[in-house]
Amino acid sequence: MATEVKVPALGESVTEATVGEWLKQPGDAVAADEPIVSLETDKVAVEVPSPVAGVLMEFVVELGETVEVGAVIAKIEAGATGAAKGEEAGRAAEQREESNEADTASSSDGSLTMSPAVRRAVIEHGVDPTTIKGSGKDGRLTKEDVVAAAKAKKDSSGAAATSAPAPSPSPTPAPAAKGERREERVKMTRMRQTIAKRLKGAQEEAALLTTFNDCDMTAVIEARNAYKDVFAKKHGIKLGFMSFFAKAAALALKDVPSVNAQIDGDEIVYHDYIDLSVAVSAPNGLVVPVVRSIDAMSFAEIELAIADFGKRAKAGELTMEDMKGGTFTISNGGVFGSLMSTPIINPPQSAVLGLHRIEDRPVAVNGEVVIRPMMYLALSYDHRIIDGREAVTALKIMKEAIEDPMRMLIDL
Template identity: 70%
Template structure:
């Protein structure tokens, strides 16, 4: 007897997804509610749990195929995993027999005896580029799966003169005589396709303009250094810069509400709350989960929310609700070393604040040249809704609040 596994409801307005990865192979035992597949939607990766306990049966669709909500993607057979179930990929079994070494690294990697874990295309590419052995890397992703960060960390920790496996043949020179020239064509993930469409749509729809300012980070750095240990001891979370900027955005949005609004047809929607989309790095790319009601949260509340979202983004456990909505976005390119940028609006929002790296620069204070830790701020906004004067005032308010954090406490 077999039980069908169907694509679950994925969230409001989401009707289809792409098979990103099979987490269980035919013949493997499956517990009830154990994830058997990962689906890539427009916003997040969603795991499909098994409705019953048994043995993984047929995989109806292949990795990379698009499926609709309610479609059958697999079957679960009755049993305890000892019986042989139908398998669409016998080559994986044949690979276990003693055969000559393959010329390239295999896509599946044997996992501590529990079966075969399939590397994602991005992870497989990094494994090949850096020549690391994936079986020797401890995965930090869901269920111990490898992420890009795991591979890069292993590559950086490996000895510089790590020898290339002797079984790997030398690359065949190209026709023009240049050795090692190769290219790889990889299908874009559904999330990457959606990001591309939304960002291009934002450029074509919104009248985008970016205004800049710089901010002296001395006061915030001194405050954080002074209260770092006591803050973490009391609240169980580190005091970072994002909470200062989130509170500053809430302060500025109170005076300039259009920056925290959106255009809906021929109407303007203003919000009396601030749901901040925080851009964080995830294994599948950049995602923007949301800190809800940021205007009413304390510094500790904001830091805890950001830490939780960042952790779940790395683990790939963000939900559709975590990604839906948002009235304003903060993007911190400074963590990657960016000096300045013109961030793109996250539609239907009307503005995004870009933060950048902090570096010591000479500035004039009281007629003297001094060295201060400075950061460039960039506010991209929709000029259809936000006037230039409002955008400049909004950014200036943030600058003043960061340079004098007391303003954040007395609402000035």
């Protein structure tokens, strides 16, 4: 008798998900607890494991279909050790062909559509999919094709084996013939739809305002250069700038608690802890995992936590619990070269700190013009709960802590 694979509980207030990627195909042998499908929720991708060892017999739902918690999505022949046979094998092959309709294929106009796994591999390895010969059905690209192409590119020591451009969030179409114009339609993932809805909702509900300041990064850069080797040797992690800003934010939020608060109905909720949401890039969009109680953490603990989140976000391994909560957000657009921006708050939070690129600029110091490594800081906040004086004060505390890191050690 076939064992049903059902959509598991997905986390608080999450009732449905989208079938994002089949990790196994009908006829494949699976081990107990081996992931067979990836579901996309509003926040993260969730892998569903097989409840038993056996053979995957059939998919009950299609790729891209929305499914609710508890719904049956596949069936497994428990105890089987090989590929399905007879009529079951025929059904498996038929189902495999249907599921492959969403895999990478070359359309008549030369554009590409790719499965989530292949698209993620293209982005991660920075290869041009139009230059790779697919080994799948009808010449479709597989994840293995992309990985092999990336390896060939690396082994060629600079020879453009795959003509890889800079990584892009969408596939690069083949060069169009002169005068030809092309379009590609890609369905928004559930995560991207949720991001769009939340950001628009934040603009419509909150009274958003942004205050700016510039920050001299000289002291932090000198401290980092002086101790980075010893720090890495002792803690097994590089000393980055994010831990400095996390510590600086902790000082400011303790002194100006409204920046760490949130509105709940007609009440203001103040927190005596600081759970920092750190914006990181994931294959399907920006996600904000939460580093909890940063005010009680060391520099090394903060760096290790953020590095772990970044690694798991890239691999699509963040969980719902990782994303839960958060009282304040730091978003670093500087890693992409941003000079200045007005970040949008992450509801129900009331403020977000935007970091930007560091660049040498002339500034006046003690009556003389000198060149210093400067960064623009931006604090966006909900004016319904945070007054301008409080926002400016909080940002000024962060600036002063970065320009004089000793303040972070003696709690000034």
